[in-house]
Amino acid sequence: xxxxxxxPDRAPNxxxxxxxxxxxxxxxxxxxxxxxxxxxxxxxxxxxxxDSLGYRIHAAAASLASGRTRIIGMIVVSNDRYASxxxxxxxxxxxxxxxxTVTTASVSDHASTSAFLEAxxxxxxxxxxxxxxxxxxxxxxxxxQLRTERTPxxxxxxxxxxxxxxxxxDQHVIGRLAVEHLLDLGHxxxxxxxxxxxxxxxxxxxxxxxxxLHERGIEPPPLIPGEWTPESGYRAGRTIAAxxxxxxxxxxxxxxxxxxxxxxxxxxxxxPEDVSVVSVDDIALAAYASPAxxxxxxxxxxxxxxxxxxxxxxxxxxxxxxxxxxxxxLIIRSSTAAPLAR
Amino acid sequence: xxxxxxxPDRAPNxxxxxxxxxxxxxxxxxxxxxxxxxxxxxxxxxxxxxDSLGYRIHAAAASLASGRTRIIGMIVVSNDRYASxxxxxxxxxxxxxxxxTVTTASVSDHASTSAFLEAxxxxxxxxxxxxxxxxxxxxxxxxxQLRTERTPxxxxxxxxxxxxxxxxxDQHVIGRLAVEHLLDLGHxxxxxxxxxxxxxxxxxxxxxxxxxLHERGIEPPPLIPGEWTPESGYRAGRTIAAxxxxxxxxxxxxxxxxxxxxxxxxxxxxxPEDVSVVSVDDIALAAYASPAxxxxxxxxxxxxxxxxxxxxxxxxxxxxxxxxxxxxxLIIRSSTAAPLAR
DNA sequence: TTGTAAGCGTTATCAG
DNA sequence: CTGATAACGCTTACAA
Numbered sequence: 001x002x003x004x005x006x007x008p009d010r011a012p013n014x015x016x017x018x019x020x021x022x023x024x025x026x027x028x029x030x031x032x033x034x035x036x037x038x039x040x041x042x043x044x045x046x047x048x049x050x051d052s053l054g055y056r057i058h059a060a061a062a063s064l065a066s067g068r069t070r071i072i073g074m075i076v077v078s079n080d081r082y083a084s085x086x087x088x089x090x091x092x093x094x095x096x097x098x099x100x101t102v103t104t105a106s107v108s109d110h111a112s113t114s115a116f117l118e119a120x121x122x123x124x125x126x127x128x129x130x131x132x133x134x135x136x137x138x139x140x141x142x143x144x145q146l147r148t149e150r151t152p153x154x155x156x157x158x159x160x161x162x163x164x165x166x167x168x169x170d171q172h173v174i175g176r177l178a179v180e181h182l183l184d185l186g187h188x189x190x191x192x193x194x195x196x197x198x199x200x201x202x203x204x205x206x207x208x209x210x211x212x213l214h215e216r217g218i219e220p221p222p223l224i225p226g227e228w229t230p231e232s233g234y235r236a237g238r239t240i241a242a243x244x245x246x247x248x249x250x251x252x253x254x255x256x257x258x259x260x261x262x263x264x265x266x267x268x269x270x271x272p273e274d275v276s277v278v279s280v281d282d283i284a285l286a287a288y289a290s291p292a293x294x295x296x297x298x299x300x301x302x303x304x305x306x307x308x309x310x311x312x313x314x315x316x317x318x319x320x321x322x323x324x325x326x327x328x329x330l331i332i333r334s335s336t337a338a339p340l341a342r
Numbered sequence: 343x344x345x346x347x348x349x350p351d352r353a354p355n356x357x358x359x360x361x362x363x364x365x366x367x368x369x370x371x372x373x374x375x376x377x378x379x380x381x382x383x384x385x386x387x388x389x390x391x392x393d394s395l396g397y398r399i400h401a402a403a404a405s406l407a408s409g410r411t412r413i414i415g416m417i418v419v420s421n422d423r424y425a426s427x428x429x430x431x432x433x434x435x436x437x438x439x440x441x442x443t444v445t446t447a448s449v450s451d452h453a454s455t456s457a458f459l460e461a462x463x464x465x466x467x468x469x470x471x472x473x474x475x476x477x478x479x480x481x482x483x484x485x486x487q488l489r490t491e492r493t494p495x496x497x498x499x500x501x502x503x504x505x506x507x508x509x510x511x512d513q514h515v516i517g518r519l520a521v522e523h524l525l526d527l528g529h530x531x532x533x534x535x536x537x538x539x540x541x542x543x544x545x546x547x548x549x550x551x552x553x554x555l556h557e558r559g560i561e562p563p564p565l566i567p568g569e570w571t572p573e574s575g576y577r578a579g580r581t582i583a584a585x586x587x588x589x590x591x592x593x594x595x596x597x598x599x600x601x602x603x604x605x606x607x608x609x610x611x612x613x614p615e616d617v618s619v620v621s622v623d624d625i626a627l628a629a630y631a632s633p634a635x636x637x638x639x640x641x642x643x644x645x646x647x648x649x650x651x652x653x654x655x656x657x658x659x660x661x662x663x664x665x666x667x668x669x670x671x672l673i674i675r676s677s678t679a680a681p682l683a684r
Numbered sequence: 685t686t687g688t689a690a691g692c693g694t695t696a697t698c699a700g
Numbered sequence: 701c702t703g704a705t706a707a708c709g710c711t712t713a714c715a716a
Contacts, residue, residue, distance in 0.1 A: 013709055024687050029711060037685055059468050060405035061709035064692045069402065078431075085427035089420075092448040101468055103445050106434040126401050126443055230630045258630040265632070288572045288600040290607070290632040355693055366703045371695060379701055403693030406708045 012053040020049035032057060063127055070100045072311060073123030073131040073151075075116065078109045081228070082255075082283045083300055084134060090304020091132050098312050103128060110198055113141055120147045130154070130311040132304075136199035154311045169303055169326050171201050174296045175208025177330045178250045178278040181294070185276065186338045187248035189218050193236040193260060195252035196227040205252050205280065226252060230259035237263025240275065247275055247339045254281040257293055261335070272337035282331055291334035298328055354395040362391035374399060405469055412442045414653060415465030415473040415493075417458065420451045423570070424597075424625045425642055426476060432646020433474050440654050445470060452540055455483055462489045472496070472653040474646075478541035496653045511645055511668050513543050516638045517550025519672045520592045520620040523636070528680045529590035529618065531560050535578040535602060537594035538569040547594050547622065568594060572601035579605025582617065589617055589681045596623040599635055603677070614679035624673055633676035640670055 014032075018025040023042060030038050031046040049055070063069040072095050076084055088104070095102045103126050105119035116135065123131055124147070131153040147153075182190045192209045195202030206223060213220045224239055226232040233256030240246050241264055251257045257279035261271050269275050271291055279286070282297035306324055313319060356374075360367040365384060372380050373388040391397070405411045414437050418426055430446070437444045445468050447461035458477065465473055466489070473495040489495075524532045534551045537544030548565060555562045566581050568574040575598030582588050583606055593599045599621035603613050611617050613633055621628070624639035648666055655661060 015709080025710085026687060026712095027685090030686085033711085039685065042685080056463070056467055058406075058709055060402040060411065061692095062711075063402040064400075064406050064694085065709075065711040067692075067711095082424065082427075085424075089448060092446060096448065096464075101445055101447075101464065103443055104430075104434060105443075106431060106438065121398065122438075122443065125398055230626055234630070255627060258627050262630050262632070284572055285597060285600050285627060288576070288604045290604070357693080367693090368695085368703060368705095369701090372702085375695085381701065384701085400693050403708090404695075406710085407693075407695040409695095409708075 011058075012055045013058065014055075017046065017049045017053055017055050020053060021045045069127035069129055071126060071128045072100045072102050072308065073120075073126065073128030074102055074104045074134055075107060075119045075123070075131060076104055076134045077107050077111070077136055083281060083298070086300035087134050087304040087307075090301035090306075091134075091308040092304075093301075094305045094308035094312070098308075100308075100312065107135070113144075117143050117147070120144070120151075124151055130315050132307050132311060134304075134307075136196075136201065152311060152314045154307045154314075169298055169328060171204035172208040172211075174280055174298070174328045175205040175250070176212055177296050177328060178205075178280065179209050179212040181278055181330055181332070182248040182250065182276055182336065183212070183216060185248070185336060187276065188339075189213065189221060190248045190250050191221050191224060191240060191243070191246050193224045193226045193233065193240075193249060193251040193256055195256075197225075199228075202228075202252055205250075209250055221246075226256050228253050228255060230255050232256060233259030234263045236260055238267070240264065241267035241269055248336075249275060249277050251277060251279045254279045254283045254286045254289075254293055254295055257295070257335070258285075258289055261289065261291075272335050273340060276336040276339070278330075278336055286331075287333065289335070294333045294336040295331055296328050297331050299326055302326060353400075354397045355400065356397075359388065359391045359395055359397050362395060363387045411469035411471055413468060413470050414442045414444050414650065415462075415468065415470030416444055416446050416476055417449060417461045417465070417473060418446055418476045419449050419453070419478055425623060425640070428642035429476055429646040429649075432643035432648075433476075433650040434646075435643075436647045436650035436654070440650075442650075442654065449477070455486075459483075459485050459489070462486070462493075466493055472657050474649050474653060476646075476649075478538075478543065494653060494656045496649045496656075511640060511670060513546035514550040514553075516622055516640070516670045517547040517592070518554055519638050519670060520547075520622065521551050521554040523620060523672055523674070524590040524592065524618055524678065525554070525558060527590070527618065527678060530681075531555065531563060532590045532592050533563050533566060533582060533585070533588050535566045535568045535575065535582075535591060535593040535598055537598075539567075541570075544570075544594055547592075551592055563588075568598050570595050570597060572597050574598060575601030576605045578602055580609065582606065583609030583611055590678075591617060591619050593619060593621040596621045596625045596628045596631075596635055596637055599637070599677070600627075600631055603631065603633075614677050615682060618678040618681075620678055628673075629675065631677070636675045636678040637673055638670050639673050641668055644668060 014025045014028045017028045023046060028046055031043045074091055076088060078084060092102050103123060105122050107115050107119050131151055133153055133155045179190050192206060194206050197203055210220045224236045226236050233251060237260035240249055251260055257277055261277060264271055264275055271277055279293055279295045282295045286293040286295050302324055303326055306326060356367045356370045359370045365388060370388055373385045416433055418430060434444050445465060447464050449457050449461050473493055475495055475497045521532050534548060536548045539545055552562045566578045568578050575593060579602035582591055593602055599619055603619060606613055606617055613619055621635055621637045624637045628635040628637050644666055645668055648668060
């Protein structure tokens with residue numbers, strides 16, 4: 001007797017379909033793979049058998065035999081931020097369109113490097129053929145290097161891991177657009193409420209802010225720290241409100257801008273008459289803030305699509321084709337204006 | 343000669359580890375599974391070999407042999423809404439904590455029933471042992487019935503698919519809390535800006551609104567349609583602003599409330615002095631709207647956790663334990679007030 | 685155009 | 701406590 005349970009009601013497999021269709025299992029496999037050299041009549045009988053038995057291919061068996069999983073992994077931090085979600089949607093869409101499945105590994109915010117390594121390992125174990133790193137941290141540790149060499153990986157937000165590849169979205173450009181807009185409006189200097197410095201994005205935007213000010217011969221005022229949340233923006237707003245000659249602020253996210261503006265209003269400072277505010281992201285609610293936010297838009301969903309496309313092309317060894325031009329865009333609404341004459 | 347490529351540099355497998363450790367492959371498997379009956383000394387040698395070879399278990403092979411994948415599928419609509427993202431994070435967290443992996447299948451908003459069936463099939467093909475349906479539509483079609491019988495499934499937002507199981511979050515309660523709050527404040531009637539009726543959530547909240555008004559002998563005013571977006575809220579706001587005696591509005595989401603309030607302000611109607619507004623969700627920005635939103639909070643992440651927990655318990659045949667009490671909560675802020683005396 | 689045979693890496697069963 | 705062996709369901713290579 002078999003050492004296995006006889007399982008009289010197991011799911012049908014290719015052999016069952018083959019028997020029902022009067023062909024070999026191999027022919028069933030060929031039909032499933034859309035192999036050209038199958039007589040239409042045969043293919044038809046096979047499809048009929050598949051439908052009548054309710055057969056479905058067993059992905060694990062297929063991967064084991066073929067060595068391919070068509071799984072893309074995605075490492076995500078703090079899934080509840082708008083940006084991560086939109087990015088993920090883009091990755092999903094492109095993956096599905098190319099016959100790939102996405103498996104997600106979440107990592108908590110401010111997680112240690114080892115948490116990222118573990119997440120990566122989880123995905124590799126599942127057989128991910130590539131990984132989209134939708135993450136904030138620098139990934140230059142030797143251990144991560146090891147993994148990204150073994151499994152092709154792409155950063156979705158800031159830059160590819162391949163040093164020579166073009167940036168996906170240059171966060172320095174974002175900072176530059178914001179700060180130059182305020183300066184061009186006539187403000188004498190620009191204060192900055194930073195994003196969490198744990199995130200590369202936050203660091204790059206701050207660097208751009210410093211750089212632009214230096215270029216114009218302005219010594220940057222002290223950085224006001226934030227951590228992406230509206231609460232932290234509110235706290236920063238109270239700080240700003242206490243600085244009488246602060247007339248222009250570059251905040252590193254729309255969500256923080258909501259908190260910041262609230263604090264400014266409570267302190268009796270009008271936006272944009274007394275203080276101009278530029279933020280980053282252009283989330284759906286940005287246009288409905290009071291006042292509507294001037295912000296630097298990031299095309300999140302397209303960024304996700306581009307990351308997935310690049311990864312899939314790499315996996316399949318095909319040319320990625322033209323990568324879309326993912327430039328950030330300054331959207332001018334009502335939270336910025338020229339400073340009042342004094 | 344073998345019909346396969348000889349692959350001199352293939353990834354190490356259990357046999358390689360076994361050789362390196364001087365044991366059989368079976369013992370390696372036992373060590374990996376944490377089987378109790380292994381001599382500590384042997385286990386130690388195996389672990390050493392694993393580390394030195396950089397061995398990782400091959401999930402596809404393991405599933406094929408064991409018949410288990412430890413994969414949970416999740417069907418998601420419009421991943422970029424805050425609620426879906428937070429829910430998904432909860433599912434992820436709980437799955438990971440129990441050694442499960444989450445595979446997502448996205449479906450576009452207003453997708454046809456067949457799109458949902460296809461998504462379900464995709465997940466089954468991947469070997470999902472259960473599916474979290476984070477979706478808006480009713481799932482009583484015979485085809486879906488077929489699938490949910492084969493693969494255990496749970497709705498994360500509204501109710502379990504098992505008719506006798508308790509609701510996860512009762513959307514009628516949400517509508518009731520909102521409408522009764524306004525009525526108790528002294529408003530004579532309450533207008534409703536609905537969510538998209540394609541979503542069960544939207545329908546249930548509307549039903550609750552109608553029911554509460556009827557209970558108090560009030561004939562509900564015409565429903566003002568919305569579709570979750572701030573833009574649709576803005577449009578609804580212009581409608582409301584044109585109705586002089588509308589003093590209280592129940593909007594089906596915070597995002598719509600932002601748009602609604604903006605339209606009201608532009609029309610010169612003050613919130614809450616002229617019009618009180620209650621919404622649903624309590625997203626992070628709700629407290630930073632102008633005015634801060636009175637809203638009915640939904641514990642999204644916990645809802646996701648509960649859904650995953652229930653599913654996993656079902657898969658493993660264990661008792662789900664006490665399900666957390668997932669009640670919505672009315673958060674009173676500044677967008678509601680008693681009507682002005684006229 | 686179709687069929688046969690081998691093997692993918694793991695786990696379950698049974699024997700020792 | 702450990703090992704040998706037989707599946708799991710599919711795809712690749714080759715033969716017919």
